[in-house]
Amino acid sequence: MSDHVTDTATETFVAHRNLLFTVAYEMLGSAADAEDVLQETWLRWVKVDLGQVRDPRAYLVRITTRQSLNRLRSMSRRKEVYVGPWLPEPLLTAPDVAEDVELAESVSMAMMLVLETLSPTERAVFVLREVFDVSYDEIAAAVDKTPAAVRQIAHRARRHVDARRPREVVPSGKIRAALESFQRAFESRDLQGLMDVLAPEVVLVSDGGGVKQAALRPISGAAKVIRFIVGGTGKAEGTLTSDPTVVNGNPALVLRLDGEVDGIMAIRVEDARITGLYYVRNPEKLTRVASETPLTLR
Known part of the structure; x- marks a missing residue:
């Protein structure tokens, strides 16, 4: 392969890297696995005859989707033996992600959890169609289905997601207000x-x-949640502090124990009150909260 072809392949891949990462992350919910998918995509991309590629962006998305589907199926086996509930890996995101309402909603912890309830193919089709506005023909090529089959899958996935997603897209200001009220009450132990x-x-x-x-299981009901929060944090061996941050394009809290990151608390807000709390403490999932991860739909 000539240096010119290699340079062109590299430039094209780099130009679309943030998009490809976002596609992979929305399909997998794991930044580490998304990075592995991008590496696999790159290895296949450099072997492609670029002279035969009409739309490099679409071609790269197709490769990324196929690799993500392979990875998603293997991840399902890992999740079967995972201890306790599995939450997506939180990402510290730049302000422009929060300003893009469509992007912020699509990567919110609440939506990522809804996507977890889809089958691998349903998730790929939903993400590509509803989030990235990929054509049915392109999706069909990526998931090895006919366009007609993809339309049916998209309809089924959309109906499934609509039944479980938040009823309204809540402005970040309202989420921030609810989070601030929660933080004040949390820090002062104001029941x-x-x-x-x-x-x-x-x-x-x-x-x-x-x-x-x-x-080990989700906790339902305000009284039980408060008991868990107050009781659990009260046993912390050290000084526990909380600070506002932006995770997955939405306001969240970073909890620190004696100055070291101990967890991320993301929330779901409906009618100005918190209906969902997502508390990630697994250290392996907290590696992307120190520096911003660029995400994009384009």
Whole structure:
């Protein structure tokens, strides 16, 4: 392969890298696995005859989708033996991600959890069609289905997601306000304040991966959630602090124990109250909260 062809392949890949990472991450919920997919995509891309490629972006998305599907199927086996609930790997994101309402909603912890309920093919089709607006023909080529079959899968996946996603897209300002109320009550151990900001049907999902203490099953109901939060953090061996941050394009809290990152708390807000708390403590999932990860739909 000539140096010119290699340079062209490299430039094209780099130009679309953030998009490809976003595709892979939305399909997998894991930054580490998304990075592995990008490496596999690159190894296949450099072997392609670029003279036969009409649309490099579409071709790269196709390769990434296929590699993500392979990885997603193997991940399902890992999740079967995972200790406790599995939450997506949180990403520290730049302000421009939060400003892009469509992108912020698509990578929110709440939506990523909804995507976990889809089959691998349904997830690929939904992400490509609903998030990245890829044509049915292109999706068909990526998932080895007919366009007609892809349309049916897309309809089924959309109906499934719509039944489980938040009823409304909540502006980041309202999410931030709810988070600030939660943070104040959390830090002061204000039980009434927590009761006021948490919806009666709130659900807390904590992910320790068998390494850090976490609930082995989701906790439902405001009273039980408050008992877990206050009781659990009260046993912390050290000084526990919380600071606002932006994770997956949405306001969140980073919890530190004696200055070291101990976890990320993301939330789901509906009607100005918190209906979902997502607490990631697994150290292996906290490697991408120190520096921003660029995400894009284009």
